[in-house]
Amino acid sequence: MSDDEAGNSSPVRARSESPAGTAEQQREKAGRKRPRVADPDEDDDMGDDTANGSGAGNGKGRADDEDGEGDDDEEEEDDEEDDEEDDEEGGDGGKRKAKKRKRRPKKFRFLDVEAEVDDEDDEDEEADDFADVAEFIEEAPEEASGRDDVAHRRLDRSRGEAQMESVEETVARLKQRYGRGQAAKYDPDSDQVPQRLLMPGNGDPNLFQVRVKAGEEQNLITKIFRKVFSNQNSANPFEIYSAFYRNSLPGMLFVEARGAAPVLAVLTGLVGVFLSTPPKLVPIEEMAPLLKIKKKDENIQPGMWVRMKRGKYAGDLAQVIDVDQITNGVAGLKFIPRIDLTPREKRSRDKGSNGKALGGNVRPPSRLFAYEDVRKIYGRGAIRQTATSTYVWDGDEYVDGFCLKDLKLNLISAEGVKPTLEEVSRFTGDEGETSRIDLSAIADANRDIGASGLFPGDKVEVYEGEQSGLYGPVVTVTIDVIAIKAMNGDVRGQIIEVPSRSVRKRFELGEHVKVLNGPNRDASGMVVDVKGDVVTLMSDQGEQEIKAFSKDVRKAADIAGGSQAKGAFDLHDMVMLDSATAAVVIKVEGAMLRIMDQNGAVRVVTPHEVTARRDNKNFAVAQDSNGNDMKVGDAMKEVGGENRSGEVLNIFRSIFVFLFSREILDNFGVFVARAQLLISVTPKAAANDLSKLNPMLQSQLPYGGASLMAPPTTMPNKNRLINTPVVIVKGTQKGLMGIIKDVQGEKARVEMASNNKVLTIDLTSLKRKDTRTGTTYPLDSAAAGSFGAPRPGGGNYDINPYGQMAPPNGGATPAPNYGGRTPGGAARFGQTPNPYAAGAGGFGGGKTPNPYAAGAGGRTPAPGWGAGGGKTPGWAGAGGKTPAPGAGGYGGGGGKTPAPNYGGDGGRTPAWAGAGGGGGKTPNPYALGSGSGAGGRTPAPGGSMYQDPGTSRYGNGGLSAPTPYTAPPTQAAVAAQTPATTQYSAPTPYGAPTPYAAPTPYSAPTPGVGLTAPTPGAGAGPSHNGAPTPYGAPTPYNAPSTSNQPAAPQASDLPWDWALDFRNVRVEVGPSTKAGTRNPLHFQRGALDRQIFGYADIAEGESPHCILLSDPTVTADIPAEYLRPVQPTAPGQAIIVINGPDGIKGQQRTTEYLNEDQWMMVPDQSVGEVVPMIVGGGDLCRIWQS
Amino acid sequence: MAPRKNDLRACLICSILQDISEFNDDGCPNCEDVVEMKGSLERVIECTSVMWDGMICVIEPQESWVARWQRIGSRGLYAVRVTGVPPQDVIDAISSKGGVYRSRDAVED
Structure with a gap:
């Protein structure tokens, strides 16, 4: 038995070998290290010891006590360690342990050892005394020679037991x-x-869980330890057995005891313990797990990437250079320093005392250490340069610009680091120096995902370990081990298991892959380079190179298409570049968006550069050029420009419309247009105007002027009224001024100028107010309001023949109004301004090919005409004929007037006047509408030829016009009045519904025009076809013209100079049609007669420059009087109407069907024409080059 | 990592917690004969670890189940877990004494 052995051997040694000093030292040490045990049996022992020791100590001197203490001390430790053995022996461990050296010396001092032996004899049945005996024997081995049988027996027994131990054990023990x-x-x-x-x-004690302040656990444990220790000898020692805490269970202590009372006792008075919640008993089955909890270790290895947790480098990436984990708990890190190169007040100098407070709130940018920079700021002395081009600054070492520093492990985090390529590339920097940092280290950091990202079938290669170089498809995947089917090496064809962290995905050059993770997620492309774990691929979308970790890449056949929804933005989503700039995604390229902004500019942005626009597709509305609403999804068409059509994707600010067309290749079919330049291609556009839906009405217009119904009483375009300054003329609000904000039916919502309220007021109670002059006009006379001078009240409508239609149109059409609006509109549309609308001044410069298109056409409330007029490209003549250029509006109006003959008539009149070269004194009623324009122009031509490229011969007409109408547009009204009356007084055909019937003498002077101006009424025949027009006069000339015109007489009502209004038409040379011409009857004596020419341009004077169709080299400048139109001969020919009412003339169509000399045209879908136009062949001319 | 005030180190064999100078001056109070680190700082660093988790104060090693479970035989402050592996000679010394080296870090059932 060990104790016995100890008793037998060590005391001898101790006595003989250990000097007292050594023993003392031992004791001290032991006392410090091994605190005494507070033994519950202490009291009993005390008694025993006292009793037992009384004799034992007798023979021992004081000096012996010292030694004895030392020995005892050792012995006790043995006792504790050999506790189990003691138990086996049946000895009472507690009692034996109870021997306390502090007491024992006292005993020994007075007791004889012999007596102790005697005592033991007396009590030898107590097995527990056995140890004591041994000790006493140790104390005085000499005396033991006289031991009795009992002692011998005991010795024998213990020896026997000792022999039962293994030899080695014995040796070790010894x-x-x-x-x-x-x-x-x-x-x-x-x-x-x-x-x-x-x-x-x-039988074991229980564990009690106690709540404590988090972070105080360790403190409390030590406090408990000290408290228990200091109380062990008190009357009430704490009866707890142990206490512990776990890092993973913050805020908890566990105390082991046999009841809650001792726990409470020991914890009472300790700061940081929350005794408000009583100790909780831990169930017995949960005790072991409490101690088994193991935090997942962060196994930090050199080469790993970690992030720093605190300080100014918090979150920064660092690479582990070396690790002293176990022993010192630090890791050598390499990272990019953040050196404050703009220290305030030498802040850095305070760093020593201030510690980490240096950074303040500003974190210096992360950049490589640059000796020069730092020296400049901190001085040469601050940096120490060592041999190997490393610098020491501020206690840290810098190598190659990086900072090398040992950081405590608790300041770094190795979990979930996932360095990005960008971060790592900063470490790698330029290739040379830093390429030593192999990318596999990065991949290592990311590897855990890598393994789980492997799927059977993926091709992998082993890049480390015994199987390095092996590659093949993955067969199975487990957490740490994957099986691959080797494709090379000795084991080809076999299935090999390799650690998953030793493999990486293998890609061949040229493989098509897709990126699964990372910033380029969802990009796809072709592998162009593989370097270690980094795969470079050429993107399918942007033709740029993308680098990705091979673990993030998969072989994939699909191309990340532009049509797929990607992330936050979908194709055709509207995004905002800034608060004023909207754009539409036209393509999604991986992580990038290709967008087109409202100005049509295309660029590529990353999603974070734009903000999503809230989905307003259901509400975005804009007005198209007809004033109709368009919404997202509508099919629209441009009215100008490239005439593109597409579906509305989105509308921004009711101005910018993004459209998409599958037929447009540019910009993936997306384009931007202004809302005002669009028109609906669906019949919906017509829905706003019932008159347009009425085929009867429409068909009537060109032909049956006489039967025309009164113009529909359409409401004035209410939108026109919006923002009109008004004054209230009736009701309680009378006299107040305001601005119309909205029109609802017969009521308007008026924002009062006085109190900023919005009131709803009858339109009839409102009058337009000219804010400058203070004059008021009826609302409906919006046009009039624009006149510089007001008409004399509304009454002027009554005397104006147009008055009857004026009210309906008044709001919209009247020329003056246009004068005001159209230019504005034109400006808005970005189209050329309407010269006519612009007034007199516009004549000279107004080269717009279709002045009315934008203005009158688009706006006129008589859409039928308006549209017609508006569509007349090159045939400004419609308006041009109408003497009133303002007629843009008026022409439309005229066109629709119940007396269409006016239109025609008027249209011709000036022409004629011009032809006649008359002084242009014609009291052209239309001058009214035209204001300055028409009047000015009418007389102006005076036979001079019209160079207007706009095809309107009036283009320059106004220039020399000696008419009062040349007055600036602002005076138009004044001028207008005059003709208004004039026209009435004129013995002209106004009242005559059949003016055409009248054999209007061609030479009949128009009233007021002394010259040869034909009567205005003459040509106006609603059926211009058969109408014996004034031009009929020269009919004789027509007769000989045996052209291929089937209906020569019909053609006869063509003005002789018709050709001057057109170009790009086919003409046939024939006898002059000009009445009274002074030229020969035949051009060049008929040499070119019946030849067909293409008429390209006007060369000089009145002579169109013609090119012989059959031989383009033959050209001739042929005076217009020799030219006659080439009529269509077959369906499908492009023609232009060269004669007819204003709305008709100038129209281009394609012939479809011939019936008795009447051609039916293919309806023009673009203007929503439903009823085909039917025109007599004589009024048609084939277009030369369509 | 445990927030530790004074960088206590844990013996890799018995998990007792002391600071490094105590280990250096006195060795490990439990297993000095196998680790033999007294007087050698290097040895101390080898045979002890700062990576430990949880602290136990063992007061009654004989009675305490915690001490039994943790195989702690004497009073003192101990760590619940210690990360690290002692030098091979220590492991050899343990087995030469008939013991079994048990990692203070492993999770057993």
Whole structure:
């Protein structure tokens, strides 16, 4: 038995070998390291010891006591360690342990050892005394020679037991015993028992969970330890057995005791313990797990990427250079420093005292250490340069610009680091120096995902370990091990298991892959380079190179298409570049968006550069050029420009419309247009105007002027009224001024100028107010309002023949109004201004090919005409004929007037006037509408030829016009009045519904025009076809013209100079049609007669420059009087109407069907024409080059 | 990492917690004969670890189940877990004494 051995051997040694001093030292040490045990049996022992020791101590001197204490001390430790053995012996461990050296010396001092032996004899049945005996024997081995039988027996027994131990054990034990003085004995036995046998049982103390302040756990444990220790000798020692905490269970302590009372007792008074919640008993089955919890270790290895947790480098990436994990708990890190190169007041100098407070709130940018820079700021002395081009600054070492520093492990985090390529590339920097940092290290950091990202079938290669170089498809995947089917090497064809972290995905150059993760997620492309773990691919979308970790890449056949929804933005989503700029995604390229902004500019942005616009597709509305609403999804068409059509994707600010067309290749079919330049291609556009839906009405217009119904009483375009300054003329609000904000039916919502309220007021109670002059006009006379001078009240409508239609149109059409509006509109549309609308001044410069298109056409409330007029490209003549250029509006109006003959008539009149070269004194009624324009122009031509490229011969007409109408537009009204009356007084055909019937003498002077101006009424025949027009006069000339015109007489009502109004038409040369011409009857004596020419341009004077169709080299300048139109001969020919009412003339169509000399045209879908136009062949001319 | 005030180190064999100078001056109170680190700082650093988790104050090693479970035989402050592996000679010394080296870090059932 060990104790016995100890008793037999060590005391001898101790006595003989250990000097007292050594023993004392030992004791001290032991006392410090091994605090006394507070033994519950202490009291009993005390008694025993006292009793037992009384004799034992007798023979011992004081000096002996010292030694004895030392020995006892050692002995006690043995006792504790050999506790189990003691138990086996049946000895009472507690009692034996109870021997306390502090007491014992007292005993020994007075007791004889012999007596102790005697005592033992007396009590030898107490097995527990056995140890004591041994000790006493140790104390005085000499005396033991006289031991009795009992002692011998005991000795024998213990020896026998000792022999039962293995030899090695004995040796070890002996050795330990001998080495005892120098070292604490390692007790191997405690490690022998398997852990499972140590599970708690019912007899074990309980664990109590106590709530404490988080972070104070360790403090409290030590406090408890000290408290228990200091109380162990008190009357009420704390009866707890142990206490512990776990890092993973913050805010908790666990105290082991046999009841809650001792726990409370020991914890009472400790700061940081929350005794408000009573100690909670831990169930027995949960006790072991409490101690088994193991935090997942962060195994930090060199080369790993970590992030720093605190300080100014918080979040920064660092690479582990070396690790001293176990021993010092630090890791050598390499990272990019953040050196404050703009220190305030030498802040850096305070760093020593201030510690980490240096950074303040501003974190210096992360950049490589640059000696020069730092020296400039901090001075040369601050930096120490070492041999190998490393610098020491501020206590840190810098190598190659990086900072090398040892950081405590608790300041760094190795979990979930996932360095991005960008970050790593900063580390790698320029290739040379830093390429040593192999990218596999990065991949290592990301590897855990890599393994789980492997799927059977993926091709992988082994890049480290024994199987390095092996590659093949993955067969199975487990957490750490994957099986691959080797494709090369000795094991080809076999299935090999390799650690998953040793493999990486393998890609061949040219493979098509897709990126699964990372910033370029969802990009796809072709592999162009593979370097280690980094795959470079050429993107399918943007033709740029993308680098990605191979673990993030998969082989994929699909191309990340532009049509797929990607992330936050979908194709055709509207995004905002800034608060004023909207754009539409026209393509999604991986992570990038290709967008087109409202100005049509295309660029590529990343999603974070734009903000999503809230989905307003359901509400976005804009007005098209007809004033109709368009919404997202509508099919629209441009009215100008490229005439593109498309579906509305989105509308921004009711101005910018994004459209998409599959037929447009540019910009993936997306384009931007202004809302005002669009027109609906669906019949919906017509829905706003019932008159347009009425085929009867429409068909009537060109032909049956006489039967025309009164113009529909359409409401004035209410939108026109919006923002009109008004004054209230009736009701309680009378006299107040305001601005119309909205029109609803017959009521308007008026924002009062006085009190900022919005009131709803009848339109009839409102009058337009000219804010400058203060004059008021009726609302409906919006046009009039624009006149510089007001008409004399509304009454003027009554005397104006147009008055009857004026009211309906008044709001919209009247020329003056246009004068005001159209230019504005034109400006808005970005189209050329309407010269006519602009007034007199516009004549000279107004080269717009279709002045009315934008203005009158688009706006006129008589859409039928308006549209017609508006569509007349090159045939400004419609208006041009109408003497009133203002007629843009008026022409439309005229066109629709119940007396269409006016239109025609008027249209011709000036022409004629011009032809006649008359002074242009014609009291052209239309001058009214035209204001300055028409009047000015009418007389102006005076036979001079019209160079207007706009095809309107009036283009320059106004220039020399000696008429009063040349007055600036602002005076138009004044001028207008005059003709208004004039026209009435004129003995002209106004009242005559059949003016055409009248054999209007061609030479009949128009009233007021002394010259040869034909009567205005003459040509106006609603059926211009057969109408014997004034031009009929020269009919004789027509007769000889045996052209291929089937209906020569019909053609006869063509003015002789018709050709001057057109170009790009086919003409046939024939006898002059000009009445009274002074030229020869035949051009060049008929040499070119009946030849067909293309008429390109006007060369000089009145002579169109013609090119012989059959031989383009033959050209001739042929005076217009010799030219006659080439009529269509077959369906499908492009023609232009060269004669007819204003709305008709100038129209281009394609012939479709011939019926008795009447051609039916293909309806023009673009203007929503439903009823085909029917025109007599004589009024048609084939277009030369369509 | 445990927030530790004074960088206590844990013996890799018995998990007792002391600071480094205590280990250096006195060795490990439990297993000095196998680790033999007294007087050698290098040895101390080898055989002890700063990576430990949880602290136990063992007061009654004989009675305490916690001490039994943790195989702690004497009073003192111990760590619940210690990360690290002692030098091979220590492991050899343990087995030469008939013991079994049990990692203070492993999770057993």
